[in-house]
Amino acid sequence: MTLKTLPVDANGTVLAFTDGGKPDSDTYITIFAVHGMVIFKRVAAKAASKISVLSLSIGCSEGSTPHSEAEGLIPITGSDEDKAGFIASRGVQLGNFIDAIHPEKRSTPMFADIKTGGMAVLGWLAGDLLSCAVVVNIDSLSPTAKDRFKLYLRPISCKITSSRVHWSPHMTPTIPADKHPAMFTSWITSYSDHGDLSTRDVSVLSYHVPSPLRWPTIYNMTADEIAETADQRPVELPGVFVSMAQANATYRKACYSADVKALVPSLKTTFFTGDRSASYSLAALWSIEDDNKAGGGNLKFVVVPGANHFLHWDDADEALKVYVDVL
Template identity: 25%
Template sequence: MPTAPVDSKGTELFFTDSGPVKGSTDYTTLVIYHGSAFTGNTFHKLLHLCAKDNVRLVILNRRDYAGSTKYTDEELADLNAGDKAFMERLALEVANFLVWFAETEKVPEVTPDRRRGGFSVMGWSLGNATPLAILGHPEVIPKETLAKLEPYFRQLVLYDPPHLTFGYDQPPEGYNPFIDPDYPTPEAIFNNFRYWVSTYYDHSDPYSVSGLDFSKRGVRPSVDNMTEDETAVNFDPAAAARTEFPMFFPMQPALNAQGQRALFNEELAKTYLPNVEIVFIWCDKANWYCSYGMIETKRQYKQNIAEGKELRPIRFIRINGANHFVHWDDPEAFWTATVEAINN
């Protein structure tokens, strides 16, 4: 079971690796961080698709999920307190993993035209907050680590992040599955969550808050497309209850500050890893959390650009007819969008 060290304290992350692309000296290494409750195993359908497009795929399990080191009591205390120190440690872990993998596996550096090679780092859902931390807290990463990372880190791909990733205020009319009185226990909450998050929603206008479908439940849940054995490795409510609840609540102010720094801070964009671009992949049938995450991010990006700020470029890619689990329900459609993101 392959694991990677991400600090000097013995912390490790479990990962699955498709391996180098045979015969290629300029392949891109796509590193994926999964979302809340659902593990990296949900991305395994992509492993056989990547080599033909000159991509090496590395799928991580985040801390506390199967194969990766659990958080310490001290780390959980910071998480539950909403302390930005927790996110700063994640920034270090992401940077350390990328440098370790680049050096250990001798992956290709970014090509001079910045269209091939290097790392494309993807988060999914609220898991986006983990790689986003590297751009939100770059000053905590040692200069020598940043210098080693610079030749490799090409892109950050935000795959269908909910508004919670960026600590945005929630529209008052929006359904919140985490405070629904019909589901009083963590077990009941996450059982409801796995259906709510994985169904298809019919937004009359996915570009407008007033056009979003705020229903308590959509249709055709993707989790019904998983066998019992697949669900056992894809879904981990225990890890989610332990580590994700604080991200939904006390960590929101810190996530807002992180998102603003990562996406809209002109000075940080010029000073740290200035060549990293951002791609935002969104699914137009996803739950409203994710649709609103796109709407508000795009609004703020356009506003900042209109004000004359020189920010990291953000490209938005829409997957038509897709829900939040398109990588599971229709891996080919998801992979097409991912290749578009990677190849610019």
């Protein structure tokens, strides 16, 4: 798929994306998949007959306008206010992108049954925060854009928020910084052999060691596939880890705020993950389940058996089934 770009602010910032095309139907749903590394190429191809999938490259990924040096430091060394502002600005950019696509009629309004039409924001890896940020910042968009979101938005999201225990190669000082991306890629695309997840006990999670029973996803990609679809520069991640307080505030407002629910009445949110995903994904699942119970119980949860963090590449058919079932 050809990488395209679209301006998202008055400063000439562009976001890159691939376009899976439009189904030949008047009632299809459009998914804006915001990724962190591997584009949703396989899902888009499988979905073409029933769902439109646009796969966005977040800032600093290939094709999108890179952050300036000063912007890139905000999530790491900025004040709490600056970090929150940085996240908000990313949400506004994504909202502008979605609204700019709209004149191309890339989605149809939701029908009364809320089962057909409309659009969803699918956040994955470093893109999961943006699926919350765009919802939280709808009020900062143009009046026309706000009206469209009310008529069209039905978000789904893979939310990785603050969990009870964190680990990532980026958090290990003995690993040289220039080795972080390659090690992170091998680790995050691996399959984990966790213990009994029904215990909801973080001690049963496998934090560091990939399963020897199935190769990491990246090892099953050809050099051409990696070059075409995989961005092995997860430069957003260090900033996400040290801006977790602001990321959590964004997630909580998106999922539990009465103001957000009033602004987008049709909003429904689902957290989904695989039971062989990286440790923080399962720990986050349990944390969010607890939050949801305390916050009114409006979120839904899907755990895909046997899936790692790259279901959309390793098993596009199953990934598409999850999306369709949620929608």
